[in-house]
Amino acid sequence: MAEYYPHKRMKTPTHLGIGQEAISVGVLSNKVSGDTVFSHHRSHNAYLASGGDLGRLVDELHGLSTGCSKGKGGSVHIVDRNAGFLGSSAILGETIAIATGSALSHKISNNRKVAFAFFGDASLEEGSSWESFNFASLYSLPIVYVCENNNFSTESHISNRKKLGTNFVDKVSSFGIVAERVYGQDIFEVIVKSQDLIRHCREYSSPIFLEFETRRFNEHVGPLKDFESDKTFRSKQEQIHDSLQDPVDLLFRSLTKAFLIEEEVLKEVEERLTSKISLLFEVAMNTGVRPSRESLLEDVL
Amino acid sequence: MSSELTFETESVSYAQAISRATCDAMSMDQNIVLMGIGVQYPSGIFGTTAEAFAKFGSERVIDVPAMENALTGIAVGLATGGKRPLIVHARVDFMALSFDQIINVVSKWCYMFGGNAGKCPMVIRALIGRGWGQGATHSQSFHSTLAHFPGLRILTPYSVQDAYDMTFQSALGDIPTVIFEHRSLYSSVDTVEFRKEKSPLKRFDPIRLKRGADVTLAGYSFAVQELIYVASLLESHGVFSDVIDLRSLESDSMEVLQQSLEKTGHLVLHDVSWSSYGATAEILARLFETGFSRTVKATRLGLAKSPAPASEFLEPYFYPSIKSIAETVLKMLGKKTSETLSYRQESGAEFQGPY
Numbered sequence: 001m002a003e004y005y006p007h008k009r010m011k012t013p014t015h016l017g018i019g020q021e022a023i024s025v026g027v028l029s030n031k032v033s034g035d036t037v038f039s040h041h042r043s044h045n046a047y048l049a050s051g052g053d054l055g056r057l058v059d060e061l062h063g064l065s066t067g068c069s070k071g072k073g074g075s076v077h078i079v080d081r082n083a084g085f086l087g088s089s090a091i092l093g094e095t096i097a098i099a100t101g102s103a104l105s106h107k108i109s110n111n112r113k114v115a116f117a118f119f120g121d122a123s124l125e126e127g128s129s130w131e132s133f134n135f136a137s138l139y140s141l142p143i144v145y146v147c148e149n150n151n152f153s154t155e156s157h158i159s160n161r162k163k164l165g166t167n168f169v170d171k172v173s174s175f176g177i178v179a180e181r182v183y184g185q186d187i188f189e190v191i192v193k194s195q196d197l198i199r200h201c202r203e204y205s206s207p208i209f210l211e212f213e214t215r216r217f218n219e220h221v222g223p224l225k226d227f228e229s230d231k232t233f234r235s236k237q238e239q240i241h242d243s244l245q246d247p248v249d250l251l252f253r254s255l256t257k258a259f260l261i262e263e264e265v266l267k268e269v270e271e272r273l274t275s276k277i278s279l280l281f282e283v284a285m286n287t288g289v290r291p292s293r294e295s296l297l298e299d300v301l
Numbered sequence: 302m303s304s305e306l307t308f309e310t311e312s313v314s315y316a317q318a319i320s321r322a323t324c325d326a327m328s329m330d331q332n333i334v335l336m337g338i339g340v341q342y343p344s345g346i347f348g349t350t351a352e353a354f355a356k357f358g359s360e361r362v363i364d365v366p367a368m369e370n371a372l373t374g375i376a377v378g379l380a381t382g383g384k385r386p387l388i389v390h391a392r393v394d395f396m397a398l399s400f401d402q403i404i405n406v407v408s409k410w411c412y413m414f415g416g417n418a419g420k421c422p423m424v425i426r427a428l429i430g431r432g433w434g435q436g437a438t439h440s441q442s443f444h445s446t447l448a449h450f451p452g453l454r455i456l457t458p459y460s461v462q463d464a465y466d467m468t469f470q471s472a473l474g475d476i477p478t479v480i481f482e483h484r485s486l487y488s489s490v491d492t493v494e495f496r497k498e499k500s501p502l503k504r505f506d507p508i509r510l511k512r513g514a515d516v517t518l519a520g521y522s523f524a525v526q527e528l529i530y531v532a533s534l535l536e537s538h539g540v541f542s543d544v545i546d547l548r549s550l551e552s553d554s555m556e557v558l559q560q561s562l563e564k565t566g567h568l569v570l571h572d573v574s575w576s577s578y579g580a581t582a583e584i585l586a587r588l589f590e591t592g593f594s595r596t597v598k599a600t601r602l603g604l605a606k607s608p609a610p611a612s613e614f615l616e617p618y619f620y621p622s623i624k625s626i627a628e629t630v631l632k633m634l635g636k637k638t639s640e641t642l643s644y645r646q647e648s649g650a651e652f653q654g655p656y
Contacts, residue, residue: 036381070415079418086381087418091405097371098406101378101386108334108360108384115378128401131371138366299416300451301476 001044001061002223004281010061012074017045019185019217020148022247024049024118026190027146027210030198034111036086036102038095039118041076042148042216043088046118051083055280062284065291072291072299093126095119096145100132103143107205114142114202122153124168125161136207137175144194144201145172145209148184150216155226155233172209184212185245188254215242308494315464316487319349319426322468323387325497327357333472334379335362336372337389337426346391347428347487369395373402376423377410385422387472393427393481394438407477408452420475426468429483429522429573431620436611444481444521445572445579448550454478455550456505457573459525461491463505463548473499483523483573505549507557513541516630517561520571521547521580524602528571531626540634550580555587562588567633568599571626576603598633602626 002016017024024045028037031050039046047057053068060067061075068078076090086102089095099117106113123129124147136143147168151158172179178200182193190212197208217239219229226234255261313321327333335353337346341364345351354362365372369390376386390396396403403425410421430440448455454476458464464482471478507519511532518528525546532542543561562568568588570581581601588597605619621629628638 038378067415069413069417072415073413077413079414081417081419087410087414089406091401094374094402094406097374097402098378098381100371101375101380102382103378104375105379105382105384108379109382128368128370128374131366131368132375134366135368135371135375139363299412301411301454 001281002218004285005223007285009285010075011063012061012076013221014061014075014223015042015221016218016223017042017216019215019242019246020150021045021049022187022190022251023146023148023184023212023214026187027116027144027194027198029191030195031084031116032113034084034113035116036084036099036106036113037116037118038086038099038102039088040092040095040120040123041088041090042120043076043078046116047078047080047083047085047088050080050085052078052080052085053083054277056080058277058280058284059288062288063291064284064288065295066289070291070295070299092123093119093129093132096123096126096129097132100136100141100143103136103141103207104139106142107139112142112202114144114198116144116146118146118148120153121147121149121151121158121168122161123147124171125153133172133175133177133207133209137177140205141207142201142205143207144198145177145207147209147211148214149211150214152216152220152234154220155231157233168211169209177207177209179209179211181211181213184214185247185250186254187247187251215245217243217246308496310492310494312490312492313461314488314490315458315461315482316348318461318465318493319468319482320345320352321493321495322465323349323353323472324356325495326387326469326472327353327361329497329499330385330473332383333361333385333387335387335389336365336376337391338365338367338395339391340364340389346389347484349426350389369398370400370402373399373407373425377402377406377421380410380421380423381419385424385472387424387426389426389428391428392439393429393442396425396427396443403447403453403479404450408450410452410477412452421477422475423477424468424471425477425479427479427481429481431483431485431523431573432616434611434613434616435609437608440609442481442522442574444479444550445574445583447479448580448583452477456480457522457547457549458482459486459522459546459548461489462493463546465493466496467505467549469497470499470503481522485523486526489526504552504554506552506554507545507547509543509545509557509561511542511544513543514564515540515542516567516569516634517543517545517558517565518569518571518630519545519547519558519584521550522573524571524573527621527623527626528569530623531630534623534627535630538631538636540630540636542630547580547584550583553587555584555591558584558588559591559593562593562597563595566595566597567630568597569602569626569630569633570599571602571621574603575606576601577606579603600629600633602629
């Protein structure tokens with residue numbers, strides 16, 4: 001996506017989740033049919049890890065009528081109900097409340113399903129997030145709160161926004177919600193640490209909170225690295241250090257080290273996927289179906 | 302098949318009509334969930350939710366902490382699960398805390414996912430307060446504010462029948478709807494037909510409540526009641542008015558108003574909020590765009606251009622009185638305002654607090 005962005009055909013502010021993939025993939029490996037997923041603006045990871053249709057996402061970014069939101073949502077408002085991914089939104093904290101409502105719906109229906117809410121650390125600066133935690137705790141709702149803490153809100157470091165020495169896990173725990181902090185770059189760690197808690201959430205209809213320590217590889221919005229786009233808040237040095245913690249590299253290294261798979265095979269898989277994805281972008285750019293003028297006023301009410 | 306439908310009728314108050322509509326809708330659709338601060342209290346939002354709580358219990362009538370914004374988001378989440386949330390704000394002012402969810406999510410949910418995230422069936426009831434020292438933050442309304450945003454239905458029931466119909470139909474409908482109820486109308490009583498028709502797309506267009514050839518008086522919510530009093534008062538002074546209940550901010554039908562104005566040529570618009578950039582400004586703009594075969598004079602009434610004062614000595618200057626409305630009409634018609642203009646000081650707003 002970052003490679004195709006410079007073609008300037010995707011005219012929608014896009015918040016890439018490169019570096020944070022292990023969280024969605026690991027957490028949502030616990031998802032069963034009927035579970036529901038909501039995400040923040042950095043939405044692609046949770047969408048894809050839910051099983052959301054890649055082609056329709058690519059089309060959405062290109063503003064096409066075949067997009068998952070018919071070209072009306074853009075990168076931050078995406079949906080694939082077949083995959084249980086019910087929506088994402090651009091304003092911080094909104095989907096924390098919405099996912100909490102989805103969990104209430106599960107509880108009322110007594111269906112043993114859970115709701116997943118994905119959000120960034122800055123969402124925990126919004127009041128309605130804490131209103132939601134209080135409510136989920138009070139009514140013992142089956143919800144998994146997933147905080148992807150990449151230490152940055154747009155360009156500001158978390159130390160500018162949170163008192164040193166305080167932490168989210170303590171704060172959320174004080175609501176009576178089981179909360180844990182996990183290293184989010186190692187997918188095996190994500191899976192191992194999350195599966196028991198999520199089982200508990202489902203079994204006892206009880207909210208849980210997982211804070212994942214993670215790294216955002218790109219600028220806040222757009223395809224570049226911070227230093228490339230002349231945003232100086234994170235040095236080149238720091239970013240190189242961060243990129244050593246690439247969850248995909250870590251996974252590949254673990255797999256080859258344990259002799260579970262050969263490097264050649266991984267390379268082949270990567271190439272096959274890359275050409276498949278490239279094709280989706282080429283098709284969207286060259287033969288995509290544009291939304292009609294009439295569709296502008298459809299679905300308002 | 303006979304087209305004549307008969308409905309159960311009964312004389313009930315505005316508050317009872319809302320309560321009855323809530324229970325009727327909840328009986329018809331098991332997915333309706335009623336939520337808000339105080340919905341389980343014995344007083345039940347001035348008697349509008351107590352019956353539902355007694356009938357449906359805490360599974361479907363859910364009291365919540367003070368959390369207006371999250372509550373509205375939770376309602377969206379419920380809607381994605383096939384539920385039909387009906388949420389209540391005992392004071393409309395508290396709804397301001399939920400404007401993020403209402404404006405950025407509820408009104409846009411259907412559109413911004415191209416319909417693929419489904420509709421967002423939801424009703425928000427909000428009560429407008431007035432008088433008895435409630436002051437700046439307990440006596441305003443946001444109907445014009447929210448009508449600005451595409452994607453919402455905004456309803457302002459005046460009649461007891463509308464209080465029933467609007468609540469009932471919205472609760473069963475698929476479009477996110479905000480109903481502004483006026484606290485000063487809560488005790489007004491009328492005979493209501495309990496029309497249990499599931500016709501969610503029925504638009505609430507303006508209707509004429511009184512007929513007269515001299516002037517057209519039109520308004521929203523409690524303002525309609527004041528206009529009816531004014532019309533009666535003016536009759537004894539030889540002035541006859543068309544009184545029109547504008548009913549909602551969803552209607553773009555100007556027909557009733559146009560017909561009336563072709564006859565009277567004089568229009569007084571009245572609202573329970575400030576007139577600037579408000580619903581009555583929209584009505585004037587639409588009429589202007591429509592055009593007339595005759596000259597029409599128009600003026601707008603509403604709250605004085607200040608926040609609501611608490612003092613009982615200032616309130617009479619803040620709210621237009623029956624006398625001041627009547628004088629406005631007479632002045633517009635070029636008639637001398639009678640020194641002896643007899644009037645009842647207030648008209649149904651005699652509520653003695655505290656809320």
